[in-house]
Amino acid sequence: MPIKIKNLTFKYMTGTPFEKTALDNVSLEINDGEFIGLIGHTGSGKSTLIQHLNGLLKPTSGEIYIDDVCITAKGVDLKKIRQLVGLVFQYPEHQLFEETVYKDVAYGPRNLGLDEKEIEERVKKALEVVGINYEKYKDKSPFDLSGGQKRRVAIAGVLAMQPKVLILDEPTAGLDPKGRDEILYNIKRLHEEYKITVILVSHSMDDVAELADRLIVMYKGKNILQGTPKEVFKNVETLEKIGLAVPQVKYLVNSLNRKGFNINEDIITVSEARDAILKILRGEEK
């Protein structure tokens, strides 16, 4: 399920005094099974971009191909695309509406016109993937759950469509550390076990450094940087100039180096830093 984006431009409210270019000639390729981190400050076009990937927004100009099918052409089966490309919005728990957890998760598969047995299986599996006990919670009201649980149920609602590509818009916003870790763990597992392509929109440089294979940096509707986290996070100045940052541990490494240590500048995750620092400390002790 490779995704190809060609010269995508999107303008809000064209032809009015309020016209605004949200995406400016963006071209991208996302390969099968990749884990993409999409970063950029608020209003940089991230959310607009991901809404194009399942046909919720129609581009002003440009094309998007999913599996070599042009989804921006007229007369495409949008339902099919939305099944293949699952999109989890920000605060997805705000879209829960059914009386029970089961019914809510079943909403997607039911829209696909599947039979009851298949729906039940999918609901079971989706809830299992997000770590919600099926038997215990299926008949509960989604509104009685905790914030983190609600969000996981909402994500299960998208997973039950069994998408090949999963896009998540800041899935950890507003969660406590435990809820955050659980969600990120679930996403990681999905990517590793089911080989789903994941596009994670995030404001946490630490999270994307830890999880993503490749980063895409958006700024003012343009894709200004991309590459592996290590490559992208080398551009400290550019990132800071556009309102982003590099992972905190990179700042630690930089200040240690300024004090005379010699730690590899490529380090972007906590565990790498720990190993490198331990190595130096032990080396010095000897």
Next chain:
Amino acid sequence: MIKDITIGQYLPGDSVVHRLDPRIKIILSTIYVIDLFLINSFLGYLYVAIFTALVILISKIPFKYIFKSLKPILWILIFTGVLNAFLTPGNVVAKVGPFSVTDKGLYLAAFMVIRIIFLIVGTSVLTLTTSPIALTDGIELLLNPFKKIGVPAHELAMMMTIALRFIPTLIDETDKIIKAQKARGADFESGNIINRAKNLIPILVPLFINSFRRADELALAMEARCYRGGEGRTRMKQFNINKNDYLALTVMLLFVVISILSRR
């Protein structure tokens, strides 16, 4: 799609009309509307047309926006015109099947349609040149004298302000919920009327829940900032009636006199 709806349809600008005191603008619009119903000759409406066009020119609102405001009432206009033309007794000028068009009917139809058009255009000029907040402030100040007889002026204005403030928020929210449910394969565009109504549940339930939550939060936030109603409350923007306002009032009165003189 849903974002294109403009309620209150304020068009920011810096013309003389924009800068008039909202109280004066509300009063002027009221006079204008009353005047529309006093006029009973085509000559009078010619004056109205010229006057309205001048006001629009001064306010620098593109005529496009004025016409846009007429679009939703197109059917009302057609309906009014046709009904009046057919159902008024008088000398028959034409026959369509069993129905007949009368001379008086045509006359009345033309009057009614013109009246409604100017009614909408005139009030559109008010809403297009006055921000919703200024408008509610103006209404509050105008209602203030009636507080003595129990009109809750401040509370009404506060409710209007809050309602207006949340219209864009709710539109955004609806848009988001529709998209989220579409992402889960929902189809809002096809099916019969019962199915379509059913399809609204996944939008309405979250919308209501979020609105209640938001109202709760807003009430708390207001109390946290010591809000306790209108008593002794001062305002950040003081309205001053100045030279231009008196000028506008004079022009309007002059116009009313001229148009009433055209009465037959």
